[in-house]
Amino acid sequence: MSFCQTVTCLAFILNLNENFGDIMVILYDSLTGNVARFMKKLPVKSTRIVNDMVMSENFILVTFTTGLGKIPETTKDFLEANHPYLKGIASSGNKNFGTHFAVAADEISRGYNVPVISKFELSGTPRDVNLFMKGLRSV
Numbered sequence: 001m002s003f004c005q006t007v008t009c010l011a012f013i014l015n016l017n018e019n020f021g022d023i024m025v026i027l028y029d030s031l032t033g034n035v036a037r038f039m040k041k042l043p044v045k046s047t048r049i050v051n052d053m054v055m056s057e058n059f060i061l062v063t064f065t066t067g068l069g070k071i072p073e074t075t076k077d078f079l080e081a082n083h084p085y086l087k088g089i090a091s092s093g094n095k096n097f098g099t100h101f102a103v104a105a106d107e108i109s110r111g112y113n114v115p116v117i118s119k120f121e122l123s124g125t126p127r128d129v130n131l132f133m134k135g136l137r138s139v
C-alpha cells in the first residue's frame with residue numbers, strides 16, 4: 001500500500017468514527033435477502049433484527065416495503081418495542097411498485113419523526129451504498 005493510500009484509508013476510518021458519534025448500531029430487517037445483501041456492501045457492521053430484540057442504545061434501521069406500500073410486520077413489532085432509540089430509517093423497494101416505491105421509509109419517518117436516510121431498489125447499487133453512507137453521516 002502506498003503512502004497516499006495509507007493516509008486516505010486512515011482518514012476514512014477517522015472520518016467514520018468522528019461522524020457517527022453515538023449512532024454506531026445499524027440494524028436491518030430482510031425477508032427475501034435483498035436488504036441483507038445491501039448490508040454486506042456497506043463498510044460498516046450491521047445486525048439483523050430478531051423476535052423480541054430489546055435495544056438500549058441508538059440505532060439506524062434498514063428495512064423493506066411490502067404489500068403495496070406497507071411496513072413489514074416484523075419491522076412494526078420491532079419498532080413498537082424499540083422506537084425511542086430509532087434515529088433514522090432506510091428502505092429497500094422495487095420501482096415496479098411506482099408511487100409505492102420504498103414508502104415504508106416515509107411511513108416510519110412520519111410515524112416516529114426520524115429522517116429518511118435513503119431508499120434503494122432491491123439490494124442496491126454502489127451509488128445507493130454511497131447515498132446511504134452520506135445519509136448516515138448527516139444523522
Ligand SMILES: Cc1cc2nc3c(=O)[nH]c(=O)nc-3n(C[C@H](O)[C@H](O)[C@H](O)COP(=O)(O)O)c2cc1C
Binds near residue numbers: 029033035092
Ligand atoms: C408481496 C410483495 C409486496 C411488495 N410491495 C412493495 C411495495 O409496495 N413497494 C416497493 O417499493 N417494493 C415492494 N416490494 C418489493 C420489496 O420491497 C423488495 O423486493 C425488497 O428488496 C425486499 O427486501 P428483502 O429481500 O430484504 O426482503 C414487494 C415485494 C413483495 C414480495
